[in-house]
Amino acid sequence: MDTHARFSLVLSTVMVILQARAVDMVVTRTLDIGYTLSEESANWPTNRAIEITSTMKGLTPEGFWLEANEICMAEHSSTHLDAPSHFSEGAWSVDRIPLNHLMAPGVVMDIQEKAANDSLAELTAEDVMAWLDKHGPLPDRAIVLVRTGWASRYYNKTAYFGTDTKDTSKLVFPGINVGAARIFSGYEEKYGRRVVGVGLDTPSQDNGASTHYPTHVELGAAGIYGLENLADMSELPTTGFKLMVMPMNIKGGSGAPARVIAIIPDPDGDLSSGPPTPPLGRLLYLIPCLTLLVTLLRP
Structure with missing residues (x-):
């Protein structure tokens, strides 16, 4: 594969990665x-009518808190x-x-x-x-x-x-x-x-x-x-x-x-307020992408 073709493949791959990541970052x-x-x-x-009856709400004889209800409804x-x-x-x-x-x-x-x-x-x-x-x-x-x-x-x-x-x-x-x-x-x-x-x-x-x-x-x-x-x-x-x-x-x-x-x-939302991507999730996401890049860059 000549240099120009290799560069085109690498560029295409990077664009796919960036587009997929952009989708992942939608707020x-x-x-x-x-x-x-x-x-x-x-x-x-x-x-x-809905009937909600408390069967327990308070400290048990053992000393821990317990709440429980019964509910009857259609x-x-x-x-x-x-x-x-x-x-x-x-x-x-x-x-x-x-x-x-x-x-x-x-x-x-x-x-x-x-x-x-x-x-x-x-x-x-x-x-x-x-x-x-x-x-x-x-x-x-x-x-x-x-x-x-x-x-x-x-x-x-x-x-x-x-x-x-x-x-x-x-x-x-x-x-x-x-x-x-x-x-x-x-x-x-x-x-x-x-x-x-x-x-x-x-x-x-x-x-x-x-x-x-x-x-x-x-x-x-x-x-x-x-x-x-x-x-x-x-x-x-x-x-x-x-x-x-x-x-x-x-x-x-x-x-x-x-x-x-x-x-x-919510395009005006704050990305920083959302849950972060777990490190393992990032790693699993990047491994196939990096593997493909290495393969394409080989002489």
Whole structure:
């Protein structure tokens, strides 16, 4: 190999290393977009309320501190995941949802303006198509979040559900139209990319007036899980972030309380505040690069 060719290979290798290192140095921040489980949690009106009972809180006879509680609640409590099996016989239960469907890219579709003027507003197929025209195709394995602004009402249960009774015929809150759900369920067949989850900041994927829950049925049959009672999404970008969905791993569960964490690029963040790369990790990263360089530089 002549000197010029060797130099070109070395330069190319160095550029690849620098680009890979730059990716490794991307600064991110994390955001919890769910609510804690508590006796104040907003739960479906006909569900039992969450009960948390302390069984021990204090010093034991042996002299060490011990705290323990018992908790009793419905599967679909507070911020939670609706498994596909919730409305589709034979579909995935919570414990059968693939892990790579729970760690996936997120996008936000915002219908706050509609919801401010109509408490039963829905994300429609037209809204989805307008979003796609503006922002481009959904990433593969997307989790689509719908921001309605309803999170601001969460701690006022009457405002959040539209009623202070257990009468579900009086529920009033925004949701997702079945037409939009059909775009999500058919996205893989049409575009080769899959929607794995859909979530929103209201008590249900279907709006409060729904009695047959067609959006739940459509998404469940397609193996798409739902996230309900999400918290404020105002800090989320429209695209370009990741989500980690962490439901309780209930065997056969039709749903489960979940923690939902967004991982957001933060270009203005301070690299020095992030965790350092472990020395062993650096070494393992550099060994193949150095080996390749030595090989290329040999006469």
